[in-house]
Amino acid sequence: MQKTVAQLHEELKKGTLTVEALVLGAKKTIKEKESEIHALLGLYSDTLIDAQIKKAKEMFANKTATMLTGIPFIFKDNLLVQGELATGGSKILENYHAVYDGTVVKKLKEQGAILLGRANMDEFAMGSSTENSAYGPTKNPHDTTRVAGGSSGGSAASVSAGYVPVSLGSDTGGSIRQPAAFCGVVGLKTTYGAVSRFGVMAMGSSLDQIGPFGTCVDDVEAVFDVISFSDPLDSTSLPENARTYDKPLKKIIGVPRSFVEQKGVDKEVLANFNESLKNLEKAGYTIKDVSVNHIEKALSVYYILMPAEVSSNLARYDGIRYGLSVPGDTSIKGYFESRTAGFGDEVRRRILLGTYVLSSGYYDAYYNKANLVKDMLVKEFNRVFEEVDVIATPTTPTTAFKVGEKSHDPLSMYLADIFTVPVNIVGVPAISIPTGKDSNNLPFSMQFIAPHNGEKILFTYGRALERLY
Ligand code: GLN
Numbered sequence: 001m002q003k004t005v006a007q008l009h010e011e012l013k014k015g016t017l018t019v020e021a022l023v024l025g026a027k028k029t030i031k032e033k034e035s036e037i038h039a040l041l042g043l044y045s046d047t048l049i050d051a052q053i054k055k056a057k058e059m060f061a062n063k064t065a066t067m068l069t070g071i072p073f074i075f076k077d078n079l080l081v082q083g084e085l086a087t088g089g090s091k092i093l094e095n096y097h098a099v100y101d102g103t104v105v106k107k108l109k110e111q112g113a114i115l116l117g118r119a120n121m122d123e124f125a126m127g128s129s130t131e132n133s134a135y136g137p138t139k140n141p142h143d144t145t146r147v148a149g150g151s152s153g154g155s156a157a158s159v160s161a162g163y164v165p166v167s168l169g170s171d172t173g174g175s176i177r178q179p180a181a182f183c184g185v186v187g188l189k190t191t192y193g194a195v196s197r198f199g200v201m202a203m204g205s206s207l208d209q210i211g212p213f214g215t216c217v218d219d220v221e222a223v224f225d226v227i228s229f230s231d232p233l234d235s236t237s238l239p240e241n242a243r244t245y246d247k248p249l250k251k252i253i254g255v256p257r258s259f260v261e262q263k264g265v266d267k268e269v270l271a272n273f274n275e276s277l278k279n280l281e282k283a284g285y286t287i288k289d290v291s292v293n294h295i296e297k298a299l300s301v302y303y304i305l306m307p308a309e310v311s312s313n314l315a316r317y318d319g320i321r322y323g324l325s326v327p328g329d330t331s332i333k334g335y336f337e338s339r340t341a342g343f344g345d346e347v348r349r350r351i352l353l354g355t356y357v358l359s360s361g362y363y364d365a366y367y368n369k370a371n372l373v374k375d376m377l378v379k380e381f382n383r384v385f386e387e388v389d390v391i392a393t394p395t396t397p398t399t400a401f402k403v404g405e406k407s408h409d410p411l412s413m414y415l416a417d418i419f420t421v422p423v424n425i426v427g428v429p430a431i432s433i434p435t436g437k438d439s440n441n442l443p444f445s446m447q448f449i450a451p452h453n454g455e456k457i458l459f460t461y462g463r464a465l466e467r468l469y
Contacts, residue, residue, distance in 0.1 A: 092342025102199020174420025311354025
C-alpha cells in the first residue's frame, strides 16, 4: 500500500522522513520499473529538483510547509516548466524548452513541491491509450501487455506504479479519468475554468482542463485545493466569486440507465457498476434512474468541436516559431515539410477533420450544429441536477485493452470515451474511483459527475465509494 500525501506530510513534519530520502525512494522505484512501463519521457533537470528540495527543507525548517511541500510530482508533458523540455508527446517539439512556468507549475513550485519528471502522453493529448506518443506507448502497471489508457497514460501509470503519490494530467474528453480507470487510481476532471490553463499546450480550448491523479480521494482533493484559483492570465478562469456551490446534498445518485447499458459495454463492467450502486444504496444513498436526453450525441459533438479547435490551435506549429523546422524551397513548402515530418497520423487526421468542419459551407452544417447540441446538453444536465447530487456511470465501457488492439481502428478507440466525453462538452467536473478488479485482475472504476463547481460533492461521494472497496 502506497503512502498518502497526508501520511508523507506527517512524516516529513516530524522528521522521520527527509525530503531527500523521499525523492531518492521515488527515483529508485522509477529505475526499477521504468524500462517495463515507460510512464516517463524524462526527469526534470537536477538543478530544478535540487532547488525544490532545498526550498522544501527550508519551508519545513521555518514552519511554512504546506501539505504539498516536499511531495514529488510527475507532470504530463504538455505543462510548461521554465527551462525544461516539454514535448507534448510530439516529435515536432522534440527539442523544445519551455520559456516560462505555467500558472499551476508556478503555484506548485511556490508550495515547495518536488517536480520530478515528465509523463508520457498521446501526441498533443489526442488518444486513449498513449500509443499515439511519438516516444512509444506506456504500459499498464497491472499488466504490461495492456495499455495504461490515455492521453495522460504516463501520469496515471506513474501513480499506479508507485513512482509518486500524485501527478497532473489534462482532460479534454476523458484523458484523466480513462487512464485513471485503466490504472486503478483516482482521477479528477475539474470544472471548466476552475484551474488555470496558462502554460498548458492547447488541444481543444473550450474543453481542456488540468486535474490531479492520486491513490485516494483525499490526495486528489489536497492537490485540487492548491491548484484551483482565479488567474488573470487565463481568460476562461472563473472569478473567485463564481466558484461556490452551496446547495444542500440530497443523497440521490442519478443513473442514465439506457446510456449506461448500451451496446458495447462489457458485461463484467456492468455487473461491477450495478454492484457498486447496490453497495452505495446500502450505505444510505438513493439510486434514481434518469434520462439525460441527447447524451448519446455527445461523442459526435466532441468529434466536431474538438478537431475544429485542434486544427486552429496546432496551426502555430509551423516550422518557424516552435520546434522542428524542415526547410523547403519556399516557405509554404517548409511549412508542409515540417508538419509532415513532425506530426503523427492521429494528429493529422484531426487537423484534416477540423479544417473540414470549419470550412466555408460546412461550418453551419457541422460546427454550428454541434454547438447547438452542446447547449441542449448543458440544459439537460442542469435539469437532471435539480433532482440528483451526482450522475454515475462506469468510467469506461471496458477495462484496459491490449497494446495494439485498437491502434489501427480509430473509431473503436474513440468509443473508449463514450462515458467521459459528455462531461467535457458540458464543462462540469467528474471523478473516477476504482471499484475492484475484473476476472483478468484489471481495475474497474465508477465515474461520478457533479454540477459546475461541485468538486466537493465529488470528494464526498468519492470517499463514500472508496470506503466500500
Ligand atoms: N481520448 C480522447 C481523445 O482522443 C480524449 C483526449 C483528451 O482528453 N485529451 O480525444
